Amino acid sequence: MGNPIIFLLLAIVAIGAAVGMLTSHNAVHSALYLVLNFVTIGVFYITLNAPFIAMVQITVYAGAIMVLFLFVIMLLGAEQLRGVTDVKGGERVHRAVAGLLAAVLLLASALLLFQSDAPEIAAAAIDTSPTALGLRLFAGYVFPFEVTGVLLLAAMIGVFVFSKTKKRGQDA
Amino acid sequence: MTFGQIALWGLVVGFVMSMVIITGFAYTTLLERKVLARMQARVGPNRAGYIPLPGRGGQEKKLLAGFLQPAADAVKLFFKEDPTPGKADKVVYNIAPMLAVIPAILILAVIPWAGKIPGLVPEQYSYFAIVPGLNVAVLFVLAVTSISVYGVVLAGWASNSKYAVLGGIRASAQMISYELAMSLSVLVPVMIANSMDLGVIVEAQRGGWIVFLQPVAAVIFCIAALAELQRAPFDLLEAEQELSAGFNVEYAGMRFGMFFMAEYMKMVSLSAIAATLFFGGYRGPFVDQVPVLGFVYLFVKIFIGLFLMIWIRATFPRLRYDQLMLFGWKRLLPISVINFMIVAVFIVLAQEGVFAPITRLFGF
Numbered sequence: 437m438g439n440p441i442i443f444l445l446l447a448i449v450a451i452g453a454a455v456g457m458l459t460s461h462n463a464v465h466s467a468l469y470l471v472l473n474f475v476t477i478g479v480f481y482i483t484l485n486a487p488f489i490a491m492v493q494i495t496v497y498a499g500a501i502m503v504l505f506l507f508v509i510m511l512l513g514a515e516q517l518r519g520v521t522d523v524k525g526g527e528r529v530h531r532a533v534a535g536l537l538a539a540v541l542l543l544a545s546a547l548l549l550f551q552s553d554a555p556e557i558a559a560a561a562i563d564t565s566p567t568a569l570g571l572r573l574f575a576g577y578v579f580p581f582e583v584t585g586v587l588l589l590a591a592m593i594g595v596f597v598f599s600k601t602k603k604r605g606q607d608a
Numbered sequence: 609m610t611f612g613q614i615a616l617w618g619l620v621v622g623f624v625m626s627m628v629i630i631t632g633f634a635y636t637t638l639l640e641r642k643v644l645a646r647m648q649a650r651v652g653p654n655r656a657g658y659i660p661l662p663g664r665g666g667q668e669k670k671l672l673a674g675f676l677q678p679a680a681d682a683v684k685l686f687f688k689e690d691p692t693p694g695k696a697d698k699v700v701y702n703i704a705p706m707l708a709v710i711p712a713i714l715i716l717a718v719i720p721w722a723g724k725i726p727g728l729v730p731e732q733y734s735y736f737a738i739v740p741g742l743n744v745a746v747l748f749v750l751a752v753t754s755i756s757v758y759g760v761v762l763a764g765w766a767s768n769s770k771y772a773v774l775g776g777i778r779a780s781a782q783m784i785s786y787e788l789a790m791s792l793s794v795l796v797p798v799m800i801a802n803s804m805d806l807g808v809i810v811e812a813q814r815g816g817w818i819v820f821l822q823p824v825a826a827v828i829f830c831i832a833a834l835a836e837l838q839r840a841p842f843d844l845l846e847a848e849q850e851l852s853a854g855f856n857v858e859y860a861g862m863r864f865g866m867f868f869m870a871e872y873m874k875m876v877s878l879s880a881i882a883a884t885l886f887f888g889g890y891r892g893p894f895v896d897q898v899p900v901l902g903f904v905y906l907f908v909k910i911f912i913g914l915f916l917m918i919w920i921r922a923t924f925p926r927l928r929y930d931q932l933m934l935f936g937w938k939r940l941l942p943i944s945v946i947n948f949m950i951v952a953v954f955i956v957l958a959q960e961g962v963f964a965p966i967t968r969l970f971g972f
Contacts, residue, residue: 464700464765471758478751491747495791499754500784503761507780510765510773565743566798 442483450476463509467502474498488569614730622738625721626713629873634678636872640918642674647922653677682865690861693767700766705859705866708759711752712873718745719880720807722890722902735807735890736902746804749881750791753836757783759870760838760855767858775854778844778929782835785936786842790832792944796825796951797885810889819886824947826886828940833878835936837871840921844929879913880906
């Protein structure tokens, strides 16, 4: 699992960034905190002997997705959040339920993590040569890989459908 | 060597190489101004510093006129007033130049500069780099280039100026569009060398440069790298006629200088990456006998890359925004996907021995 001091420092940065993301009132600041969080998680992967996942995490999440987020925020000029003044009774209940569910999820995943043998798996040296990775993905885990591919394809077709119907509506 | 010794060695080498690159950055600006001036039938900066030589008729000839220009520029930038706009987002405005420079320096960590130099390279590694033997080096380069856009985007947003924010928006859109084509072309040398370690990719080019095997991937990489660098003809984010100066319009002094620093250092490092992936890296004649020659060959290749970028800037007009998007998504990306698939199929066929009769025919 690597050095406990490094783990603690990284954990503090990651949790701090997550809290900052939730509490800051400016959408661009939130996005930046999220980038910091993603990069820290990338460093976590490095300490867990998984440099490939670390680099992909930084390229895809911190690099591509968050740049897209910033692009949309800046394009819409939507960086200032409206101040929430009055919360209605129904919404208060919704919030309480959502908070409870989040707490249960967090507790469950923490319990699962402490029961599993993740440290042993991470401690084993992993071959990150392209051949080994390819074999692992396309021979060992081909079914989850294909399912993920189908999901992404469905999402992409969904995007096409939505953007098409909108255009037709404007023409009519 | 223990882990601590290797880490110390990396720190020392990293510091020295960073200093070399910062000097290189200063002289890249001079190179650009001089070459552009010559191509436009001007003289360029020629006042700051020269070596006097006796000439005919009592007039002295001036050798290397202007070679102290970078020093003069640096002094000017450091002593200029450096204001922050009143409505700017102070924190983001101040960290944006740093976020631009840091990735530009980080890319240099994985570039192999020379082969195994006895006494200078730890014995378990086969080449000289700041971080040698990193088996995800190619992905590291992609990761760092993908986060290098933040400096520009945040500078544009934090300045709280319409021109600057337009420059930032353009930068982020352009970056996402050309990153895909660049990643797909980078994967071609990875497949040919069967490794993501840049040193192994260089050694795989012992028999011949990958550019001869795969000119399409090399050309796509060079175009996409130019777009990632946001240099002419892809410099829409600082188009003077439309955005006055784009993302850096509110910056002055050394913080403005840091954006320049980032641009020129990224020029150097992406030239080095292009040379490493497609043009044999540090390899050249007699490099096995005299490993120190590796530095010379790589510097020559970087210089050629820089010269080509300046040449392109002097030659081509800027693209229009719709042309930029059309070229990126409808031309460059499909070509790189098809090329990638062709390379993959050919490599499998070659491993299955389909080409064996043909190669036997030519007596290989």
